[in-house]
Amino acid sequence: xxxxxxxxxxxxxxxxxxxxxxxxxxxxxxxxxxxxxxxxxxxxxxxxxxxxxxxxxxxxxxxxxxxxxxxxxxxxxxxxxxxxxxxxxxxxxxxxxxxxxxxxxxxxxxxxxxxxxxxxxxxxxxxxxxxxxxxxxxxxxxxxxxxxxxxxxxxxxxxxxxxxxxxxxxxxxxxxxxxxxxxxxxxxxxxxxxxxxxxxxxxxxxxxxxxxxxxxxxxxxxxxxxxxxxxxxxxxxxxxxxxxxxxxxxxxxxxxxxxxxxxxxxxxxxxxxxxxxxxxxxxxxxxxxxxxxxxxxxxxxxxxxxxxxxxxxxxxxxxxxxxxxxxxxxxx
Amino acid sequence: xxxxxxxxxxxxxxxxxxxxxxxxxxxxxxxxxxxxxxxxxxxxxxxxxxxxxxxxxxxxxxxxxxxxxxxxxxxxxxxxxxxxxxxxxxxxxxxxxxxxxxxxxxxxxxxxxxxxxxxxxxxxxxxxxxxxxxxxxxxxxxxxxxxxxxxxxxxxxxxxxxxxxxxxxxxxxxxxxxxxxxxxxxxxxxxxxxxxxxxxxxxxxxxxxxxxxxxxxxxxxxxxxxxxxxxxxxxxxxxxxxxxxxxxxxxxxxxxxxxxxxxxxxxxxxxxxxxxxxxxxxxxxxxxxxxxxxxxxxxxxxxxxxxxxxxx
Numbered sequence: 001x002x003x004x005x006x007x008x009x010x011x012x013x014x015x016x017x018x019x020x021x022x023x024x025x026x027x028x029x030x031x032x033x034x035x036x037x038x039x040x041x042x043x044x045x046x047x048x049x050x051x052x053x054x055x056x057x058x059x060x061x062x063x064x065x066x067x068x069x070x071x072x073x074x075x076x077x078x079x080x081x082x083x084x085x086x087x088x089x090x091x092x093x094x095x096x097x098x099x100x101x102x103x104x105x106x107x108x109x110x111x112x113x114x115x116x117x118x119x120x121x122x123x124x125x126x127x128x129x130x131x132x133x134x135x136x137x138x139x140x141x142x143x144x145x146x147x148x149x150x151x152x153x154x155x156x157x158x159x160x161x162x163x164x165x166x167x168x169x170x171x172x173x174x175x176x177x178x179x180x181x182x183x184x185x186x187x188x189x190x191x192x193x194x195x196x197x198x199x200x201x202x203x204x205x206x207x208x209x210x211x212x213x214x215x216x217x218x219x220x221x222x223x224x225x226x227x228x229x230x231x232x233x234x235x236x237x238x239x240x241x242x243x244x245x246x247x248x249x250x251x252x253x254x255x256x257x258x259x260x261x262x263x264x265x266x267x268x269x270x271x272x273x274x275x276x277x278x279x280x281x282x283x284x285x286x287x288x289x290x291x292x293x294x295x296x297x298x299x300x301x302x303x304x305x306x307x308x309x310x311x312x313x314x315x316x317x318x319x320x321x322x323x324x325x326x327x328x329x330x331x332x
Numbered sequence: 333x334x335x336x337x338x339x340x341x342x343x344x345x346x347x348x349x350x351x352x353x354x355x356x357x358x359x360x361x362x363x364x365x366x367x368x369x370x371x372x373x374x375x376x377x378x379x380x381x382x383x384x385x386x387x388x389x390x391x392x393x394x395x396x397x398x399x400x401x402x403x404x405x406x407x408x409x410x411x412x413x414x415x416x417x418x419x420x421x422x423x424x425x426x427x428x429x430x431x432x433x434x435x436x437x438x439x440x441x442x443x444x445x446x447x448x449x450x451x452x453x454x455x456x457x458x459x460x461x462x463x464x465x466x467x468x469x470x471x472x473x474x475x476x477x478x479x480x481x482x483x484x485x486x487x488x489x490x491x492x493x494x495x496x497x498x499x500x501x502x503x504x505x506x507x508x509x510x511x512x513x514x515x516x517x518x519x520x521x522x523x524x525x526x527x528x529x530x531x532x533x534x535x536x537x538x539x540x541x542x543x544x545x546x547x548x549x550x551x552x553x554x555x556x557x558x559x560x561x562x563x564x565x566x567x568x569x570x571x572x573x574x575x576x577x578x579x580x581x582x583x584x585x586x587x588x589x590x591x592x593x594x595x596x597x598x599x600x601x602x603x604x605x606x607x608x609x610x611x612x613x614x615x616x617x618x619x620x621x622x623x624x625x626x627x628x629x630x631x632x633x634x635x636x637x638x639x640x641x642x643x644x
Binding site: 031034038039042043045046049050052053054057118119121122124125126129130131134137140143144145146147148149150151152153154155156158159174175177178179180186188189197207212213214217231235238242245264303306307310311314318319321 | 352355356357358359360363364366367368369370371373374375377378379381382385446449450452454458460462463464465466467468469470471475524528536544559560578581582585588589594597598601607610611614615617618621622625
């Protein structure tokens with residue numbers, strides 16, 4: 001009996017030993033274990049980075065939902081003790097929220113549309129309608145990409161003042177529509193690379209069927225360029241939304257036409273004054289607004305309010321955006 | 333080839349190709365017209381004017397701007413005399429340049445690494461990708477001003493010693509680690525968010541360029557039994573390298589745009605007596621970027637980065 005068991009164990013050991021001794025299985029196991037390692041490391045790393053990215057936003061949301069009296073309640077770190085929308089209410093008063101939101105949305109949307117049109121046309125011309133000298137013109141695009149707006153802002157300001165467009169939103173539209181908006185150079189570059197990547201046969205067969213150049217562009221190239229359109233549109237919208245530079249130079253944000261970014265910057269630089277003038281102080285007691293932490297809290301919540309519409313919109317376009325990278329390859 | 337086909341298909345319209353070419357040319361001009369007008373009006377004119385400003389002292393008066401020529405005075409001022417409350421233009425310029433030279437390779441490697449990972453197949457990939465592009469959306473000057481809460485508030489908080497719940501540095505010192513290691517770790521963690529927010533667009537560009545690598549190369553490699561590591565070095569990297577230049581240019585411009593140098597230039601601009609100096613600073617800034625770019629192009633030429641090895 002005993003010898004039987006010993007024999008069995010021995011043969012089992014021999015089998016396993018043989019199995020692992022084979023060069024083929026050795027390789028398979030090596031690969032499998034390295035695969036598992038890779039998976040573990042990847043998961044930890046990506047999860048950690050996602051956490052780092054989401055952390056500030058989650059913190060802001062948690063801040064927004066707690067009662068103003070709880071600012072320095074040490075017991076409250078994540079989940080508010082008393083739920084309240086008071087912080088949001090105060091921030092909305094400070095930012096003049098609904099009007100500013102509407103204006104910002106209008107400005108970003110119109111400027112985005114104009115930018116898409118002007119840069120898509122230019123990008124198409126640079127990639128598919130090449131002529132003598134178009135390379136030299138493209139060098140101009142590269143220069144606009146690397147020149148910082150600061151180098152031009154004074155001259156631009158004086159120029160726009162001479163035409164009498166300072167303080168009007170049209171100045172932003174004019175810049176976007178003529179391909180000189182925020183980072184338009186990069187958009188032209190993206191469109192050029194993208195149109196270049198589309199197969200030449202598309203254009204040739206359209207040409208053989210007698211389509212004009214414009215029709216080829218409009219009916220054949222553009223529908224195929226959805227990926228680039230989504231990418232550029234998203235960036236154009238977001239950068240215009242977040243822009244505080246051109247808006248400040250052209251003095252677009254006024255009493256009559258408040259914009260979120262400028263309202264936020266003005267408020268953050270003098271939170272107490274902002275609360276005082278907009279009547280936000282009347283909503284809470286003195287012991288709360290004398291607390292510097294509370295002022296920081298309102299700045300945070302205001303920043304969240306500015307970002308929130310963007311995040312919500314991103315949730316809707318996100319799928320198309322990610323897919324557009326997948327399908328197209330903007331970089332050609 | 334296309335020419336030949338054209339002629340054989342429609343022999344009676346021998347001139348149709350040149351006609352098409354002319355049509356193309358006309359449409360090219362129409363398509364480019366907005367951009368050319370914009371380029372001349374809103375770029376070239378301000379560009380030349382600001383170059384002109386940088387050699388003059390400007391004085392705004394009710395009748396207009398009085399400008400007096402002063403040679404390279406503004407440039408000398410920007411380099412030698414300019415000071416802010418705790419720094420100077422020269423110091424910040426040098427710091428930013430060094431920072432850029434150190435940060436950009438890190439940024440490139442990091443974003444390429446992340447792009448390769450986001451390109452792998454795993455569960456929840458779409459969600460992770462969506463999250464990784466959030467910093468691109470949230471990256472805004474207005475928000476960072478607000479989160480700084482204004483300097484006054486930050487100072488108050490510091491005086492009272494509140495606002496920091498978990499002090500990593502203090503904790504690490506207690507574990508008895510070497511000081512340089514601690515400062516490295518703390519600096520790295522402080523920077524993760526900054527790096528992530530700068531890396532958004534580079535990741536996107538890299539991801540897009542990886543997508544364009546022909547799939548059959550990977551299939552062949554797999555059949556031949558290449559490991560993921562080998563595939564990366566021998567297939568992904570050589571194919572992505574033409575786009576490294578694009579990403580570098582973007583990252584370089586982006587780093588300078590968000591740096592303290594550009595803040596100083598804007599601040600000077602706010603002070604109307606210093607317009608000339610501000611223009612000079614802007615030009616120093618532009619030439620620094622161009623110099624770095626030239627340097628990079630030379631390096632790329634020497635090490636043969638950037639040329640696609642399929643083209644020739």
